[in-house]
Amino acid sequence: MTAAHSHIVTLVASREAGPLTAQDVARAMAYAQGRNLVWLEDGRAAEFQAPAAPDRSALDAVMTHKAVDIFLTRPRGRRKAVLVADMDSTIVTAETLDELAACAGIKDKIAAITARAMNGELDFHEAIRERVGLLKGLPVRALEETWANIAYCPGARALVATMNAFGATTALVSGGFSFFTARVAAELGFAINRANTLLDDGTALTGEVGEPILDKTAKLASLEEFAEARGVKLTACLSVGDGANDLPMLKAAGLGIAYHAKPVVAAEVVNKVVHTDLTALLFAQGYPASAFKGVEP
Structure with missing residues (x-):
């Protein structure tokens, strides 16, 4: 890679919206003055070299396929040594605290607070204490009931399995709760998981959160710790996440990707998954689909 072609442009199309065509890629390359096209998956993902980061809106406009995620990366060190992922609405489809609140019949009330907190409108510490406080007295069996209905976001298993297979350190770091992160990590293969702790008296929730609360500062500190441990x-x-408490780690990582993110996050992060799934994170690192592990049927 020469200085004249210092960026990689990766195009990943939504399967549901139809294939990424050679004509679409050709238009994108012509606009971006691209060269050295590589198809990472026929009809779905392609990458090429460009002399500069193209304007995304303009790049979208020249393509007829309107459900394509565009990633801009540097060629050096594209395959990352450390993955730090948020859990709720990133690796799993739901906000687990909201789903737990459904067992208490107050999902809408708690979900409204969650939405504001994840968009950066509320202090995270106050918001988590308020929501957990509303669950005081909820039987601990509700945790298992909630877990039974948790589903993974498309591509989650392949993302973790592939990065593990290629030697990355994989960590699940959540502002949610360890009851869920421990189970998600065990099922998907994350080497590390960190989260907050819901306190109970052996029978019911006490309405309290263990201290210290894992927040955006702790997420960033975890990212820094794991990088140091790997010597990178x-x-x-x-890093990947969707909420305001993910922003510091998204902005600090060499490749921070906002996943179907809240508006405040999407506005500040360059690389975003809007139309596709978590396998886009692998394509953005230059992995071809043929290298993917743990692909869901």
Whole structure:
């Protein structure tokens, strides 16, 4: 890669919206002055070199396929040594605290607070204490009932399995709760999981959260810790999340990707998954589909 072609443009199309065509890619390359096209998956993902980061809106406009996620990366060190992922609405489809609240019949009330907190409108510490406080007295069996209905976001299993297979450190770091992160990590293969702790008296929730609360600062500190443990710089790290408490780690990582993110997050993060799934994070690192592991049927 020469200085004249210092960026990689990766195009990943939504399967549901139809294939990514050679004509679409050709239009994108012509606009971006691209060269050295590589198809990562026929009809779905392609990448090429460009002399500069193209304007995304303009790139969208030249393509007829309107459900394509565009990733801009540097060629050096594209395959990351560390993955730090948020859990709720990133690796699993739901906000687990909201789903737990459904067992208490107050999902709408708690979900409204969650939405505001994840968009950065509320103090995270106050919001989590308020929501957990509303669950005081909820039987602990509700945790198992909630877990039984948790589903994974498309591509989650392949993302973790592939990065594990290629030697990355994989960590699940959540502002949610360890009851869920421990189970998600065990099922998907995350090497590390960290989260907050829901306190109970053996029978019911006490309405309290264990201290200290894992927040955006702790997420960033975890990213830095894992990079140091691997002996790599933050540029060798990938982070993914959707909420305001993920922003510091998304902005610090060499590749930070906002996943179907809240508006405040999407506005500040360059690389975003809007139309596709978590396998887009693998394509953005240059992995071809043929290298994917743990692909869901």
